[in-house]
Amino acid sequence: MTSTHDLSRRAFLQGGSLFLAAGAASPASMLAAAEEKPPLVRIGLLTDLHYADKPPAGTRHYRESLAKVAEAVQRFHREKTDVVVELGDFVDAADSVDTELEYLARIDREFSACPGEKHYVLGNHCVDTLTKREFLQTVMQEASYYSFDFGGYHFVILDACFRSDGVAYGRHNFQWTDSNIPQTQLAWLRENLADTTKPAIVFVHQRLDVSDNYGIKNAAAVRAVLKAADNVFAVFQGHYHRNDCKQIDRTHYCTLAAMVEGSGAENSAYAVMDIFDNDMIRVRGFRKQESYRWDR
Ligand SMILES: [Zn+2]
Structure with a gap:
């Protein structure tokens, strides 16, 4: 390719x-x-691994995500990524909490071999069987939503795994179509984006650019916060399993293809994003992942 x-x-x-x-x-x-010229920051991206030690179901080849991640990690080493972001649905359901924790530990061993900082976005499948605390403790991440800075850019990880009534997902207590960013997180986001002078990139599992089943229910309210901040260059999302990209206001909403879909290395999907000092972003897609280039 x-x-x-x-x-x-x-x-x-x-x-x-x-x-x-x-x-x-x-x-x-x-x-x-x-x-x-070298980028200000180089970021490895992957989503929807759905790793589980179980036979394929439909187009989802759960076991193969181990080998697909290993290939992505090799690429990230060659490219010397500064940061790697996993955009959610890292694991898929087991019949017990203990077995699912084993799946999580196994896929995280492969993923953790990446170079640079590692960040995990919670997906609905991450916290279907497991609680948020169990997931985050296993991957050694303190919070489900937070921000960090790198190379003159500001990065925000969001957690849309909350029901409409504000209850956090965990232990089969939700419907996947009921995804929300609660008011407290929205207020935090507003302040967080106002507190930075740097251009920002947002990562979230469920979609902020659609109002169908894949969309976060209060996506319009979240987009209004991003629009008012006027510093969000791009939003990266998973959940949909297919490539999609649209611009709303000044922000690019990029939905990445799922790693779990299809058998064989050729059906994997991952990307390397470079941010350059002239405010140009280049996303190089590998395997089934599309490539993009945006100027701001
Ligand atoms: Zn998924």
């Missing part, structure tokens, strides 16, 4: 020879050369 990275390198080399021949850089070659 030819990546956009390869294409831009080729354009750069062609631009370089033009430069030598003509003695002046064309705008195209300058643009390509700017892309070749």
Whole structure:
């Protein structure tokens, strides 16, 4: 597969020879050369692994996520990612809490071999059998929603695994279509985005850009907070299992393809996102994952 990275390198080399021949850089070659500067931050992305030691069901090949993650981790090492974000549905259901904790420990062993900081977004399947505390303790993450800074950018992890009545998901107490960002988290988000002067990127499992079953029920209220902050460049989501991307206001809402869908390495999906200092984001998709490029 030819990546956009390869294409831009080729354009750069062609631009370089033009430069030598003509003695002046064309705008195209300058643009390509700017892309070749190291990014401010390089982030590995993957979602919807649904790992479980059980036979496939429909298009979901649960066991194969171990090998698919191993391939993504190898890529992240080659690319020297600074940060890796797992966008939820890391595990799938077992018939007991203990067995599911074993699934979680096993997939996390593979995933934890990534270079750089690791961040976990809660998906509905992460906290179907398990409680949030059990999941987070196993992957050694303190909170389900929080923010961090890296390379001049601000990153926010959201947790939409709450029912309409504000009760946190856990132990089969919810319907997957009833996903919400409670008022306390929304107020925290408003303040958190107001407190930074940096451009921001948001990660969340369920979708903020649709109002169907895959959407967070109060997505419009969350989008209003993002719009008012006016510093959110992109939102990355999982949950839908297919590629999708749309712009609402000034924010790109990018839904990543699921790793669990389909048998064989060719049906995996993961991405490497580079953020450049001219406020350009490039997402290089691997296997079934689409690639994107956005300028702000
Ligand atoms: Zn999923």
